[in-house]
Amino acid sequence: MAAWKELTSLNEWQQVWEQSADKPAVILKHSTTCPVSASAMEEFEDYLAGEHNGDVDYYMVKVIESRPVSNQIAEDLGIKHASPQILYFKNKESIWNTSHWSVTKKHMSAVLD
Numbered sequence: 001m002a003a004w005k006e007l008t009s010l011n012e013w014q015q016v017w018e019q020s021a022d023k024p025a026v027i028l029k030h031s032t033t034c035p036v037s038a039s040a041m042e043e044f045e046d047y048l049a050g051e052h053n054g055d056v057d058y059y060m061v062k063v064i065e066s067r068p069v070s071n072q073i074a075e076d077l078g079i080k081h082a083s084p085q086i087l088y089f090k091n092k093e094s095i096w097n098t099s100h101w102s103v104t105k106k107h108m109s110a111v112l113d
Helices: 010-019 035-049 067-077 105-112
Strands: 025-030 057-062 085-090 093-099
Touching (some): 010 057, 025 067, 035 105, 085 105
Parallel strands (some): 025 057
Antiparallel strands (some): 025 085
16 A cells, blocks of 8 residues: 555545644645656655654645645645645644755654654
């Protein structure tokens, strides 16, 4: 089973948003056309392949293919869109986010573990 789930619809995002009251979530915003984003995706998967925080749900959104979802996430969290970008939130509130070359396994471990 993949350690993360892709969000492709506003309905799916709405469920994740609501569930964040019970369980924190991390979303990677990923651009399928961007080399920096490809690197971030590798870091995300490296983090999840090792020892990682199991008390968090992990998701990925393709920002081009699922633009309405990506835009809604930015709006709901009140965080300006970037790509790649990682967003960690709980109780419908942002706890941490970073983007571009800062999306690394090391950063994720420091914040999440």
